[in-house]
Amino acid sequence: MSDMSYVRSEMLPERAPPASSVGIVGWARQNLFNGVGNSILTVLALILLWIVVSRLVPWFFSPTWNSASLNECREIVGTGHGHGGGGACWGVIRDRWQQLLFGFYPEAERWRTVLAFALLFVALIPVLFNMISRRMNWVLLLAVLGLAALYLGGALGIIVGLALIAAAGFVGFKALSTSKEDRAAEIEAGAKRLPNPLIFSAIFPFVAPWLLWGGSIWLPIGAALGFVVGYIAFRYLTPIVGSLAGLIIAVLATVIWWLVLTGGFASIMSSIIPIGLEPVESRNFGGFMLSITIGVVAIACSLPIGIVLALGRQSDLLIVKALCVGFIEFIRGVPLITLLFVASTLLNIFMPPGTNFDIILRVLIMVTLFAAAYMAEVIRGGLAALPTGQYEAADALGLDYWKAQRLIIMPQALKISIPGIVSTFIGVFKDTVLVSIIGLLDPLGLTNAIRADVAWNGLVWELYGFIAFMFFVFCFSMSRYSMYLERRLRTDHR
Amino acid sequence: MSSITLETHADRSKMEVSEEVAIEIRGMNKWYGAFHVLRDIDLTVYQGERIVIAGPSGSGKSTLIRCINRLEEHQEGQIIVDGTELTSDLKNVDKVRSEVGMVFQHFNLFPHLTILENCTLAPIWVRKTPRKEAEEIAMHFLEKVKIPEQAHKYPGMLSGGQQQRVAIARSLCMRPRIMLFDEPTSALDPEMIKEVLETMVELAEEGMTMLCVTHEMGFAKEVANRVIFMDAGQIVEQNEPNEFFNNPQNERTKLFLSQIL
Numbered sequence: 001m002s003d004m005s006y007v008r009s010e011m012l013p014e015r016a017p018p019a020s021s022v023g024i025v026g027w028a029r030q031n032l033f034n035g036v037g038n039s040i041l042t043v044l045a046l047i048l049l050w051i052v053v054s055r056l057v058p059w060f061f062s063p064t065w066n067s068a069s070l071n072e073c074r075e076i077v078g079t080g081h082g083h084g085g086g087g088a089c090w091g092v093i094r095d096r097w098q099q100l101l102f103g104f105y106p107e108a109e110r111w112r113t114v115l116a117f118a119l120l121f122v123a124l125i126p127v128l129f130n131m132i133s134r135r136m137n138w139v140l141l142l143a144v145l146g147l148a149a150l151y152l153g154g155a156l157g158i159i160v161g162l163a164l165i166a167a168a169g170f171v172g173f174k175a176l177s178t179s180k181e182d183r184a185a186e187i188e189a190g191a192k193r194l195p196n197p198l199i200f201s202a203i204f205p206f207v208a209p210w211l212l213w214g215g216s217i218w219l220p221i222g223a224a225l226g227f228v229v230g231y232i233a234f235r236y237l238t239p240i241v242g243s244l245a246g247l248i249i250a251v252l253a254t255v256i257w258w259l260v261l262t263g264g265f266a267s268i269m270s271s272i273i274p275i276g277l278e279p280v281e282s283r284n285f286g287g288f289m290l291s292i293t294i295g296v297v298a299i300a301c302s303l304p305i306g307i308v309l310a311l312g313r314q315s316d317l318l319i320v321k322a323l324c325v326g327f328i329e330f331i332r333g334v335p336l337i338t339l340l341f342v343a344s345t346l347l348n349i350f351m352p353p354g355t356n357f358d359i360i361l362r363v364l365i366m367v368t369l370f371a372a373a374y375m376a377e378v379i380r381g382g383l384a385a386l387p388t389g390q391y392e393a394a395d396a397l398g399l400d401y402w403k404a405q406r407l408i409i410m411p412q413a414l415k416i417s418i419p420g421i422v423s424t425f426i427g428v429f430k431d432t433v434l435v436s437i438i439g440l441l442d443p444l445g446l447t448n449a450i451r452a453d454v455a456w457n458g459l460v461w462e463l464y465g466f467i468a469f470m471f472f473v474f475c476f477s478m479s480r481y482s483m484y485l486e487r488r489l490r491t492d493h494r
Numbered sequence: 495m496s497s498i499t500l501e502t503h504a505d506r507s508k509m510e511v512s513e514e515v516a517i518e519i520r521g522m523n524k525w526y527g528a529f530h531v532l533r534d535i536d537l538t539v540y541q542g543e544r545i546v547i548a549g550p551s552g553s554g555k556s557t558l559i560r561c562i563n564r565l566e567e568h569q570e571g572q573i574i575v576d577g578t579e580l581t582s583d584l585k586n587v588d589k590v591r592s593e594v595g596m597v598f599q600h601f602n603l604f605p606h607l608t609i610l611e612n613c614t615l616a617p618i619w620v621r622k623t624p625r626k627e628a629e630e631i632a633m634h635f636l637e638k639v640k641i642p643e644q645a646h647k648y649p650g651m652l653s654g655g656q657q658q659r660v661a662i663a664r665s666l667c668m669r670p671r672i673m674l675f676d677e678p679t680s681a682l683d684p685e686m687i688k689e690v691l692e693t694m695v696e697l698a699e700e701g702m703t704m705l706c707v708t709h710e711m712g713f714a715k716e717v718a719n720r721v722i723f724m725d726a727g728q729i730v731e732q733n734e735p736n737e738f739f740n741n742p743q744n745e746r747t748k749l750f751l752s753q754i755l
Contacts (some may be wrong), residue, residue, distance in 0.1 A: 395565060396565065396596040398597075407615060
């Protein structure tokens with residue numbers, strides 16, 4: 001302890017890390033061969049992986065695509081262990097893939113489901129991403145509609161299709177040939193912008209059911225008019241009766257329009273201008289088309305309902321809170337299958353005799369409510385994670401409850417809840433296979449029908465593998481999207 | 495507690511107090527459940543006053559200023575801010591809140607919005623200012639707090655002192671007549687306390703009515719025209735700063751000052 005004083009005379013320069021800790025060698029040492037135990041585990045895992053892959057790959061690449069029955073498959077690959085012998089019997093997928101996708105939807109009308117599916121993406125892109133420009137969104141829409149018209153054919157279809165695709169090409173060329181900055185300058189200078197593509201996203205919920213179920217075009221238009229009626233009522237009554245009463249009257253007006261007047265409106269209009277598609281009954285729906293329909297509707301509707309329920313549960317208003325808590329706890333306390341049985345059988349007892357309440361609509365409502373209850377709890381978790389300071393700051397700036405929720409609280413709470421929300425979405429989408437229990441022909445329900453066919457009797461792996469693969473594609477995309485969204489919304493980096 | 499010496503000496507000649515009443519509190523009482531936090535508070539604040547509220551923690555000083563924009567509700571007595579009485583009428587509450595700016599200990603910036611958006615949000619949505627104009631006002635105040643170059647960053651990318659200055663600018667964008675400061679420097683490193691205090695001094699020199707809950711006694715001596723000492727939910731002593739620091743009367747005040755100075 002002679003001399004404690006020390007003064008550094010020069011600062012040390014930065015040095016490169018030792019070679020063994022960087023690059024591939026460094027990575028492998030750190031992650032694969034970090035100690036004896038880990039090295040043994042790595043080697044064992046590699047051996048196991050090899051065993052699985054070496055069996056699976058030959059099974060998977062089996063030349064049975066064109067076989068017409070299981071027996072034919074066996075002739076090609078020989079009998080080995082497993083049902084299909086030494087290789088997979090892919091003939092069943094070639095033979096029945098259309099059924100797995102569309103169920104018993106009439107063959108001549110299947111283009112409608114494909115168009116609805118393509119339009120779903122066009123409608124979703126401006127909602128989900130902000131990476132493609134406004135004009136490219138319209139290019140996509142025009143191109144999809146143009147292709148559909150071309151497919152339908154006929155002189156009119158070809159002319160309209162070519163015109164639409166030409167328009168898409170023109171707008172697309174202009175969009176690609178002007179850079180982002182030039183475009184911004186053009187808009188600054190007063191160039192006309194294309195309408196917001198979200199307009200189409202708002203129209204899509206009315207277009208899609210019309211495409212899927214067909215019937216008169218005036219029914220979806222009537223349904224859309226309900227919102228217009230509600231808006232007009234709200235707009236012009238609020239100054240007179242106050243915002244709460246205005247809102248209640250607007251909702252009532254909309255509901256009355258839907259329940260009482262829409263039917264009359266649609267039948268009158270369609271007798272004047274009959275435009276419509278061949279109606280398709282709900283019992284013909286099936287396959288992935290059914291799963292996607294139920295999944296998309298449940299996902300799209302459960303989020304807003306879940307937000308309202310979560311806010312209601314936090315409300316100071318006793319009755320609102322009690323209703324929300326009661327609803328959430330009841331739904332979460334009951335298995336989905338029970339709700340589906342209620343939808344398929346019990347509801348009919350309460351309906352007046354002769355009412356035709358569409359089975360898919362009933363299932364949609366039940367699955368949506370089920371998902372909404374879970375969603376509410378996930379969002380409540382996000383709300384609970386927000387510091388009270390955020391509420392106080394919003395209050396102190398004079399924002400009212402709804403503005404504070406919309407601008408400050410919900411954007412943050414939803415961002416925090418993204419992983420939970422997407423997990424619920426994925427769960428709901430997979431739960432759609434439960435509808436096979438009440439006799440709807442979702443992909444799993446169809447496997448029974450396919451395996452009952454003499455030609456394919458005894459097949460398991462190929463069918464379920466195909467269905468699993470399809471579900472995986474959808475669920476994995478949702479999972480990746482949630483990660484993309486989390487990255488995009490991350491603003492707390494330093 | 496060490497207090498930071500301010501480099502810029504506040505120019506008291508600029509800071510005039512008018513006769514006009516800004517805040518009037520009469521016989522106000524507040525309870526948290528059964529706990530009596532604020533007891534018989536009587537306080538009149540005149541336009542242009544700079545009041546520093548000091549006191550041990552738990553004495554109710556934060557609660558008092560949070561009552562002034564009704565982040566906390568009082569149960570008895572009257573609070574009249576700028577001629578509007580605070581009751582359960584939400585319209586009055588929103589009116590008062592848009593006239594009264596508040597700066598918090600933990601800044602409470604909105605982390606999902608850029609600095610500029612933080613500043614323009616309330617003017618656009620509460621005052622209905624057009625976006626362009628709101629952005630101009632925001633840039634004006636961001637220049638005033640000396641961070642215009644950070645306008646397009648997010649709060650998480652700024653230092654504590656910068657965040658607090660943004661929070662002040664955000665409040666100022668609403669053009670408030672009164673500013674409340676709830677321990678604005680307590681969560682900051684010593685180096686950053688100074689930049690925030692300097693911003694507050696400037697504000698005082700422009701004649702802003704200010705109520706500050708703070709432990710910065712240097713700031714109180716330099717800027718305040720009145721110091722209020724609170725303990726156990728009541729106002730124990732109030733005086734102009736010289737008298738308050740050099741000649742405290744109440745035993746509790748003497749003890750407090752001997753501990754912090």
